[in-house]
Amino acid sequence: MENIDYSKRSFNYYPTNAIVTSKCIDGKWSAPEVNTDFNLSLHCFAGIFHYAPSCFEGLKAYRGVDNRIRLFRPDENAKRMISSANYLDMPAPSVELFIEMCKMCVIANWEYIPPFDSAGSLYLRPILIGINPQLGIRSSDDVMLAVMASGVGTYSGAKILVPGTAVLSRNFDRAATFGSGGYKLGANYAQSLHAYNIAHNLGYRELLFLDTATHSHIEEFGSSNFFAIKNGCYITPDSTSVLPSITNKSLRTVAEELGLKVERRKIYVEELAEMEEVNSCGTAVVITPICSIDDKPGLESKEITRTYKFGDTVGTVSEKLYHRIVGIQKGMEEDTYGWCQFVEK
Numbered sequence: 004m005e006n007i008d009y010s011k012r013s014f015n016y017y018p019t020n021a022i023v024t025s026k027c028i029d030g031k032w033s034a035p036e037v038n039t040d041f042n043l044s045l046h047c048f049a050g051i052f053h054y055a056p057s058c059f060e061g062l063k064a065y066r067g068v069d070n071r072i073r074l075f076r077p078d079e080n081a082k083r084m085i086s087s088a089n090y091l092d093m094p095a096p097s098v099e100l101f102i103e104m105c106k107m108c109v110i111a112n113w114e115y116i117p118p119f120d121s122a123g124s125l126y127l128r129p130i131l132i133g134i135n136p137q138l139g140i141r142s143s144d145d146v147m148l149a150v151m152a153s154g155v156g157t158y159s160g161a162k163i164l165v166p167g168t169a170v171l172s173r174n175f176d177r178a179a180t181f182g183s184g185g186y187k188l189g190a191n192y193a194q195s196l197h198a199y200n201i202a203h204n205l206g207y208r209e210l211l212f213l214d215t216a217t218h219s220h221i222e223e224f225g226s227s228n229f230f231a232i233k234n235g236c237y238i239t240p241d242s243t244s245v246l247p248s249i250t251n252k253s254l255r256t257v258a259e260e261l262g263l264k265v266e267r268r269k270i271y272v273e274e275l276a277e278m279e280e281v282n283s284c285g286t287a288v289v290i291t292p293i294c295s296i297d298d299k300p301g302l303e304s305k306e307i308t309r310t311y312k313f314g315d316t317v318g319t320v321s322e323k324l325y326h327r328i329v330g331i332q333k334g335m336e337e338d339t340y341g342w343c344q345f346v347e348k
């Protein structure tokens with residue numbers, strides 16, 4: 004294992020050894036290849052450069068307490084990539100090919116899997132992009148699946164479970180009501196970057212998007228899902244324009260196991276005042292507590308209409324959820340649901 008201080012790392016690109024690629028040309032997938040060249044050579048008329056036929060995934064390989072390497076629910080990432088590709092009307096890899104390539108990528112970058120006692124993990128980023136030359140506006144016929152890895156620390160570089168601030172996005176939308184927010188498309192992120200930059204430049208850690216039709220209820224953060232705890236309930240938005248987070252899905256199961264009631268429903272902005280604990284959740288952020296959410300007429304505006312506060316330390320329920328999920332991911336707790344898949348060298 005490389006001698007790397009993962010406590011100094013955040014969620015970023017750090018060099019690794021190799022990537023794994025496969026192409027689907029004329030409906031046939033090629034055998035996956037391990038490449039040490041990180042540059043992809045693509046035709047300049049490839050759809051990806053023009054109309055953004057691009058979807059991606061994010062999952063982590065964890066070094067467990069038993070020193071074994073686990074992937075957390077990679078089948079769910081595979082299924083979500085298939086659903087994103089179907090939405091883009093382009094070829095999708097099988098669940099088996101997706102998982103095989105993720106495992107190959109972990110093996111090729113073995114020495115970059117952080118130690119068990121660090122907050123780090125090997126983040127895998129599979130991308131699926133349209134590669135056939137085209138000019139007309141249409142979906143891609145041929146695609147490339149590339150799986151790359153980076154040995155990352157915590158999302159913001161802060162210590163785990165340290166709360167951060169957020170701001171509501173009232174004048175920038177992320178995903179239209181009948182749009183693509185429920186799929187993991189590159190385009191959804193391009194759409195959020197400008198608003199994100201404003202929020203970050205103002206010192207907020209997170210940006211919380213609202214539904215585009217009415218701007219009255221909560222959708223999700225730009226990087227993650229929203230969940231809150233209130234009166235023994237785990238509450239998270241129910242919306243087709245929110246990304247179906249695998250972490251959130253798993254937390255709902257864990258929450259029920261811990262005796263919480265789970266509610267998936269509309270959450271009106273004003274209800275934030277009644278929430279006891281508020282968090283963002285996702286593969287990259289795991290569970291990151293939110294200590295305050297500012298509501299402003301517009302992101303750039305100096306005026307703050309209202310500030311919702313949730314405490315300067317992680318909530319007790321959220322902390323329990325964190326330890327159960329991370330415990331499963333790192334082999335410290337029984338994997339009751341068979342969520343982890345081992346990677347053997």
Ligand SMILES: Cc1ncc(COP(=O)(O)O)c(C=O)c1O
Pocket residue numbers: 061223224225226227228246247248249250251284285286287288
């Ligand atoms: C916009 C958005 N929502 C939610 C999530 C969380 O999804 P998952 O838990 O599957 O990582 C992510 C990615 O981490 C994301 O980018």
